[in-house]
Each structure stands twice: as C-alpha cells, then as structure tokens.
Amino acid sequence: MNTSTPSSPAVSGAGPHHPDDPGEIMNIARPRRAPVSGRCLVTYWALACALLLLSACGGGGGGEGDSANDEMPVVATASIGNAGGAVASADGAITLTIPAGALSDEQRITVSAVNVRSLPPEFADLPAANIGKVYELQPDGLRFDKPIVIRIALNADPDLGFAPGNLLTSSGSVVEALDKQQIIVDADSGTVVLQGELSHFSPLVHNLFGGLKIRALWPKPRFTYPVQQDIPVTLEFEANARNKLFRVGADFLYTDQSQSPLAMVASGTDKDGRPILNKDDKGRPILETRFSADNLSDEAKPEAFSRHRLVYRCDEISEKVPYQAELALSNIALTPLDRSTPEDRAFIDQVGKFLAFASPKVTFKQAVNCVGRPFTVGGNVSGLDGTVTLQMRTGAGDAETLSIGQNGPFVFKQTVGDGLSWTVAVTAQPDNQVCSASPTGGRIAGVDVTNVAVVCEDRAKYRIGGDIGGLGGGTSVGLKLTAEDGTTSTIVASVNGFFYFDKMVATGTGYQVAITQQPTDQACRVENASGVVEDTDVNNVKVSCFVDTYTIGGTLTGLKNTESVDLALSTDSFVSRTENLLLRQNGPFVFSTKYPIVEGDGYIVYVALQPPTQKCTVSNGEGTVQNANVDNVVVTCIDRLGDGTWTTGLIGGDADPIGGHSLDFWVDLMIKTGSTQT
Structure with missing residues (x-):
C-alpha cells in the first residue's frame, strides 16, 4: 500500500500535483x-x-x-x-x-x-x-x-x-x-x-x-573555505528516530542559486566515479532525484538516512559570498511497513490526505567566506603589570580570546585567510591599569600581521569606544569624542567591528560621541552616545549604518494666518527624545531630524502645543516606516465652537505611545461661563 495518492479528498480546481502550485x-x-x-x-x-x-x-x-x-x-x-x-x-x-x-x-x-x-x-x-x-x-x-x-x-x-x-x-x-x-x-x-x-x-x-527532517550539512570550519579546493556538502533526509509506522519518500529538485565566486561544481558521479554536474534550462546547477528512508529501531541506521553529496568550490578570495539554494519536494509518499496495524494504516491514510497539498519550496541561505592561505595576527605588549585579555575577530566570523600576563611579543592561534579582515580589542583590563591596542583592525595582504601594539598605563583615565555595524565596503565614517574636561579625539573608521578613541577620559567626566562624517551613500546613527565615565572603560557606544533613510511629513490645513501650531515627532530612532516643528502656515511639511529614520522604525506625530483659538488634530500620525518617505500625515485645525463666553483649560498626564518615551497629553475643556455645560 502506498499513500502518495491517498484516498483522494475532493480537490477544487485540482490538476496534476506540482510543488509550484x-x-x-x-x-x-x-x-x-x-x-x-x-x-x-x-x-x-x-x-x-x-x-x-x-x-x-x-x-x-x-x-x-x-x-x-x-x-x-x-x-x-x-x-x-x-x-x-x-x-x-x-x-x-x-x-x-x-x-x-x-x-x-x-x-x-x-x-x-x-x-x-x-x-x-x-x-x-x-x-x-x-x-x-x-x-x-x-x-x-x-x-x-x-x-x-x-x-x-x-x-x-x-x-x-x-x-x-x-x-x-x-x-x-x-x-x-x-x-x-x-x-x-x-x-x-x-x-x-x-x-x-x-x-x-x-x-x-x-x-x-x-x-x-531535512538539512544541508557543510564541513567545518563552518562557511570558511580555502579557494580552489572542493567543499563537500551533504543534503540529508532523515526519517525521524521515533517513526515506526512507514517508509517516507519523495521526489526532489535542488537548484543552486549561489553567487560568484562560490559555485556548485558537482551534483553526483557517473558509473566510473567521475563527478558530474547537471543544469536546468537556465544554466543553473541542479540535483534531481528521489529519496526514501525509514527507521525501524531506536538507533540510527543507514536506512534512516538518504544522503546526497554535492561539491562546491570558491574560485577567488572574497568575504560574505551569498550561498543560496532552492529545494522543491513533490510526490511525498508514505508506505506502511509490514509491522503496521490496520489502525496504523488508517492513520497513515489520514495523514496522506494533507500531504496531497503542494509542499512549499525550501530556501537555504548563508554567507560563505572564500579565503586564501592563512596568516597570523600578533604584536607586542609593553608596560603591563598584571593580566590583559585581548579578543580577535575575523571577517569569517571566527573569534579568539587571548590572556597575556607578561610584556613581549604575542600571536593569536586563530589564523586569518588572505584577503579577510580582522579586528583586535582589549576585552579585560589589568587591575589598576588601562591597555589599548593599535591598530585595532585591518585586512590580510599576503603577510603575517606583527605590528599590533598593546600599551598599558596606570589607570587614571578610561577609554571610550564600542562597535560599528552595517558600514559598506570602501566607505568610512568619522566619529568625534568630546569630554567635559576639554578632551577631544577623532577617528575615521573604514571597517566594521570594535573601535576606541585614542584619548582617554578621567573618571566622573561627562562625554559625548557624535558623527562628523557620513559614509558615501549611507547614513549612520549613534546609540549610547553620551554618559559619565565611571571606574571602567566605556565600550557600549553603538554606531549603526544604513543604506536607505526616510523622512516623516504631511499636510497642514485649516490654520489661521494669525496662529501657529507646534508638532512633535517621536520615532524608534530618538530614544527618550522628540523632534519639534513649529508651523505658521498651511501646506506640506517635513520634519528635519538629526537622526536617520530607517525602514521598520515606528513613529508617532502629535500636537505638542495647540493654537490659542483653534484645535488641531492629527490623522495617519502613527505607523511604521515601510521602505518609503512618509508623507500622508494630516494635521487639521478648526475654530473652537460655542455661543457665549468660553473658557479653555487643560488636564495633563503621561502616556507611553512608543517604548521608553514619557510624553505629555491633555484634554481640552471648553466650559461655558455661568453654566455646568462642558
């Protein structure tokens, strides 16, 4: 008995079963x-x-x-x-x-x-x-x-x-x-x-x-491979270890969609054991076949798995190369085993009804690093009195932590492939000292790195730094540190990762980090940009860079030419702060913000201060930025109505319309003099 075509339920408009339908x-x-x-x-x-x-x-x-x-x-x-x-x-x-x-x-x-x-x-x-x-x-x-x-x-x-x-x-x-x-x-x-x-x-x-269960198994170290060497990848279908009822099988089509310099070079072997590579009508490498697997015991057995070997190769050195492949399943079949009871078979039929539906395609995604011959990163420690801990990160995503207890040369054991980037940061300071590393990063260029200088001094001042993310290749961002004691320091960073300013700031001193130079075709913003130095380094300054930024705006109508209205904008970009805009005439308006607004940011526009003789309301004032400028906020002002003499007043309070914000709100009261009408 095979349930690949189960006791067919009524299918509305059904033709031949196909995973694309x-x-x-x-x-x-x-x-x-x-x-x-x-x-x-x-x-x-x-x-x-x-x-x-x-x-x-x-x-x-x-x-x-x-x-x-x-x-x-x-x-x-x-x-x-x-x-x-x-x-x-x-x-x-x-x-x-x-x-x-x-x-x-x-x-x-x-x-x-x-x-x-x-x-x-x-x-x-x-x-x-x-x-x-x-x-x-x-x-x-x-x-x-x-x-x-x-x-x-x-x-x-x-x-x-x-x-x-x-x-x-x-x-x-x-x-x-x-x-x-x-x-x-x-x-x-x-x-x-x-x-x-x-x-x-x-x-x-x-x-x-x-x-x-389905998985694509890449060899270790994960997703970092030398150029011009075979990368064996196993596409594996596993019958679940507890499944005692049936053998499972299906047709599948695996289509590679990776980008150069990563390429699939083999999808199997011929009868003589030589690698072969099949392609579809668009020239994309494919593997098209059928798998079948079951599991009759609690132990892993060969028949529990159906494995299919693919071979990839990196043609040249490159970081973060997109691997992407699509897997389409069709004709999933459940075949009862000899040990299956009539009740089991009835259940399998019932399950098969729902397997008659088209299976969704599976998309595998990850970044692969194609590296050259590996090289080492090291340098020299001076002035140390205690133990300092360094951490190196590579462009391939690897990291190594190294604790050093004496002055002299040092070398990380983790190697870095030719052409990949690296960063070094001090992650734990010695007691009563502060150490800094320079340079803090770079890119391997066919030789070992030996010039990382770690200099330690008695702890009197502390470093200010953090992490840069999202910065595009070939661009740079300028940062400036300004402290209350007059200390200033500037850096221009061209790689993502750890950074520290070269000037240190004394305990109890306030500081501010600002962007002085935006990268080409990007906008960056700083989180945790200010604070007061305590008895530790500051390493939580976060610089995030984005490709696309947007504006918030709309239209004002009904405002008298003798009045003005004060609008306020609060977004996810402005933690615990707002941007205000004073309008004196009707027509379109746009907030001019100091901080980039990016896709996915929530926003709220509201009236911060009403005109004395009018009431203004906001519609379309709340939402999420969706890959375009927001220009549909509508602010409408009308005269306050009533006969006789009216008195206005406010009832205040707090609201929390967006996470972390404390905003004022009020209810306008218009009370007719000499009456209880409101």
Missing part, C-alpha cells in the same frame, strides 16, 4: 468539533506528535488545546492603515506583514490565542492531539486589496534539521493552501521560517510533517 484545495466534510461562530481563527497545527509517537499522543486533545477554558489572551495588536505595517507576537511565533495599499482605511488588527476547540468543522479530520496553537485574527472576515504575508517561526535549528510542511487555510467549508509558500533556512541568523500569502482573515493551519 500551492493553490490546490480540498473539501473535508466530516465535522467533529463545533466552531466558535463569528471568529476568524489562525491555527498552528503540529502533526509531529502523532507521526513521532502515536501511542504517546493517545486520543485526547493535546498541547495547548487541553485548556479547560476558552480565554483569548491577546498576543499582538496594532493599528494598520493604508501605509501598511506589521503585527507580531512578542515571542516571534507569528508575524503578519501588511503591505502599503492593502487596506484603504485604518484597522485595529488583533491576534489572540484561543482554545483548539474553536476550530471550524472543515478541519474536523485533524486529530485533536495533533493541533498545537490556535490564533484568532480580528476583524473577522477582513479582506485585503493586496495579499499579506504570514510568517511562522519554526522551532528548529538549521544545523540540526527541520521538518517540512505547509500552511493551510479555509474559505467557507473548503480547505486550501496559501499562495507563494516557502521555508527559509537562514544559517547566519540560526532561524527557520515558514511563510505564505493570505488575502483574507480565515483559519490558518501549519501542516508539519514530523516524520522527516
């Missing part, structure tokens, strides 16, 4: 649970439980669905308008990204956790024990002019492998697959994310196939 849908008409009416549900279904250990799951509801109540704690909420935005749970488990233009009017989007008993009847064939999390999206039935993106963070490690699956939703009594589904395996960030597109709020099911 995630829109296949099917009817499931056997209800077992009563839905909660008037709710739009999002369900995270963990099928792994029954696939991994059927007997342990039993027949009752499992996971978070066993709660005895139907409380709906809100896990995320935000007001989203025409400009778009994102709604995400605090734990990052679910994120909704709504593009600009998807909504014509502002909507309060809410994501709540609900009990699994709230599933509608079209999901009745899902065993209760296999349902993990259920979410409700509000407003119920909301439709979007453009598809929104749903992202589910999988609890998986790219190095250990992940279980394939897909996202299902429903429309009425019909179950269907989300559009444009993909699993993104990002080794650099250590995350695995499943995402797809949705055009309306309706139930969403994560169909997780826990009987299988």
Whole structure:
C-alpha cells in the first residue's frame, strides 16, 4: 500500500500535483468539533506528535488545546492603515506583514490565542492531539486589496534539521493552501521560517510533517573555505528516530542559486566515479532525484538516512559570498511497513490526505567566506603589570580570546585567510591599569600581521569606544569624542567591528560621541552616545549604518494666518527624545531630524502645543516606516465652537505611545461661563 495518492479528498480546481502550485484545495466534510461562530481563527497545527509517537499522543486533545477554558489572551495588536505595517507576537511565533495599499482605511488588527476547540468543522479530520496553537485574527472576515504575508517561526535549528510542511487555510467549508509558500533556512541568523500569502482573515493551519527532517550539512570550519579546493556538502533526509509506522519518500529538485565566486561544481558521479554536474534550462546547477528512508529501531541506521553529496568550490578570495539554494519536494509518499496495524494504516491514510497539498519550496541561505592561505595576527605588549585579555575577530566570523600576563611579543592561534579582515580589542583590563591596542583592525595582504601594539598605563583615565555595524565596503565614517574636561579625539573608521578613541577620559567626566562624517551613500546613527565615565572603560557606544533613510511629513490645513501650531515627532530612532516643528502656515511639511529614520522604525506625530483659538488634530500620525518617505500625515485645525463666553483649560498626564518615551497629553475643556455645560 502506498499513500502518495491517498484516498483522494475532493480537490477544487485540482490538476496534476506540482510543488509550484500551492493553490490546490480540498473539501473535508466530516465535522467533529463545533466552531466558535463569528471568529476568524489562525491555527498552528503540529502533526509531529502523532507521526513521532502515536501511542504517546493517545486520543485526547493535546498541547495547548487541553485548556479547560476558552480565554483569548491577546498576543499582538496594532493599528494598520493604508501605509501598511506589521503585527507580531512578542515571542516571534507569528508575524503578519501588511503591505502599503492593502487596506484603504485604518484597522485595529488583533491576534489572540484561543482554545483548539474553536476550530471550524472543515478541519474536523485533524486529530485533536495533533493541533498545537490556535490564533484568532480580528476583524473577522477582513479582506485585503493586496495579499499579506504570514510568517511562522519554526522551532528548529538549521544545523540540526527541520521538518517540512505547509500552511493551510479555509474559505467557507473548503480547505486550501496559501499562495507563494516557502521555508527559509537562514544559517547566519540560526532561524527557520515558514511563510505564505493570505488575502483574507480565515483559519490558518501549519501542516508539519514530523516524520522527516531535512538539512544541508557543510564541513567545518563552518562557511570558511580555502579557494580552489572542493567543499563537500551533504543534503540529508532523515526519517525521524521515533517513526515506526512507514517508509517516507519523495521526489526532489535542488537548484543552486549561489553567487560568484562560490559555485556548485558537482551534483553526483557517473558509473566510473567521475563527478558530474547537471543544469536546468537556465544554466543553473541542479540535483534531481528521489529519496526514501525509514527507521525501524531506536538507533540510527543507514536506512534512516538518504544522503546526497554535492561539491562546491570558491574560485577567488572574497568575504560574505551569498550561498543560496532552492529545494522543491513533490510526490511525498508514505508506505506502511509490514509491522503496521490496520489502525496504523488508517492513520497513515489520514495523514496522506494533507500531504496531497503542494509542499512549499525550501530556501537555504548563508554567507560563505572564500579565503586564501592563512596568516597570523600578533604584536607586542609593553608596560603591563598584571593580566590583559585581548579578543580577535575575523571577517569569517571566527573569534579568539587571548590572556597575556607578561610584556613581549604575542600571536593569536586563530589564523586569518588572505584577503579577510580582522579586528583586535582589549576585552579585560589589568587591575589598576588601562591597555589599548593599535591598530585595532585591518585586512590580510599576503603577510603575517606583527605590528599590533598593546600599551598599558596606570589607570587614571578610561577609554571610550564600542562597535560599528552595517558600514559598506570602501566607505568610512568619522566619529568625534568630546569630554567635559576639554578632551577631544577623532577617528575615521573604514571597517566594521570594535573601535576606541585614542584619548582617554578621567573618571566622573561627562562625554559625548557624535558623527562628523557620513559614509558615501549611507547614513549612520549613534546609540549610547553620551554618559559619565565611571571606574571602567566605556565600550557600549553603538554606531549603526544604513543604506536607505526616510523622512516623516504631511499636510497642514485649516490654520489661521494669525496662529501657529507646534508638532512633535517621536520615532524608534530618538530614544527618550522628540523632534519639534513649529508651523505658521498651511501646506506640506517635513520634519528635519538629526537622526536617520530607517525602514521598520515606528513613529508617532502629535500636537505638542495647540493654537490659542483653534484645535488641531492629527490623522495617519502613527505607523511604521515601510521602505518609503512618509508623507500622508494630516494635521487639521478648526475654530473652537460655542455661543457665549468660553473658557479653555487643560488636564495633563503621561502616556507611553512608543517604548521608553514619557510624553505629555491633555484634554481640552471648553466650559461655558455661568453654566455646568462642558
């Protein structure tokens, strides 16, 4: 018996099954649970439980669905308008990204956790024990002019492998697959994310196939390899160790999309053992075949794995070369084993119904460093009285910590490939001394580095420094340190990583770090830019550089020519501060900010001071910057109304509209003299 074509459920508009067609849908008409009416549900279904250990799951509801109540704690909420935005749970488990233009009017989007008993009847064939999390999206039935993106963070490690699956939703009594589904395996960030597109709020099911794990294994040291040498990569499919029910198999197509100088040079061998490389009609290297694996014991066995060897090669020296490959699965088949009982086979059939849906493509991503012959980094320590600790970081992401207890030469054991960058920083000072390293970084140029000088002095003053990130190659950023005692120091940095100013500042002295020179085609901003030196080095100054920056602005209408209104802007860029703008005439306006505003920054525009005889209100004043200038803030001023003599007053208070801010707010009172009318 083979369930690659399970007892076929009714499929709406279904043609031949293909991984590029995630829109296949099917009817499931056997209800077992009563839905909660008037709710739009999002369900995270963990099928792994029954696939991994059927007997342990039993027949009752499992996971978070066993709660005895139907409380709906809100896990995320935000007001989203025409400009778009994102709604995400605090734990990052679910994120909704709504593009600009998807909504014509502002909507309060809410994501709540609900009990699994709230599933509608079209999901009745899902065993209760296999349902993990259920979410409700509000407003119920909301439709979007453009598809929104749903992202589910999988609890998986790219190095250990992940279980394939897909996202299902429903429309009425019909179950269907989300559009444009993909699993993104990002080794650099250590995350695995499943995402797809949705055009309306309706139930969403994560169909997780826990009987299988997939991983792409790169040799150690991870993602740093010499040029012109073979890099063996293993694409591995593993039947889960607890899976005793069936053999799993599928067709797959692996397509390499890496960028030069990294290239896939072999996807197998011919009958004589010579490497071969197949390509698709676009000239991209591919591996197209079928795998099959099972596991009949608790120990790892050869038949538990299906391994496929690929070979890559670096053609020349380069840092952070993008490796990217796409894996498409199709015709997933579950074949019962001889030991499977009739009940097992019935369960396998039930699982197979949901595997009939198209599987999302898998995208592997990571940065690979192509290095030349390795060289060492070292120098000399002088003036030391105690122990100093140094740390070296390489452009390949490697790091080494070295503790030194005497003056003289030193060398890090960690080598650095030719052409790669390196940085050295003092991470722990000796008692009663301060040591500084110079130079603090550079790039290997075909010889060992021997000129890093670590100079130690009795501790009277302390260093000011921190970390630079996001700076583009071939550019530089200028920084200036100004202390209350008149000490100044400037540096021009051209590499990311640790930095320290060459002048030290005495204990108890205030300091300020500012940018004096922006890099070409970038904008940088400084966090933790000021403070008072205590009995330790300051190393938390953070310089972040961005390619694209944006402005916040809009239009003012209705202001009398004798009046003025004071607006305030608060964004994620201005921690504990605001930018003010005094307007004296109607028309367009733009805040002139001292700090770069980048994509993803939240912002709030509000009236800081009202005109004496008018009331001004702000619409479209809150949102998230989405890869474009914000120009739709509208400030409308109207005359204060009433007959007779009116008296105005304010009631004040505090609010926290954006994290970490303390802002004033007020309610205008217009009280008619001689009456109680308000």
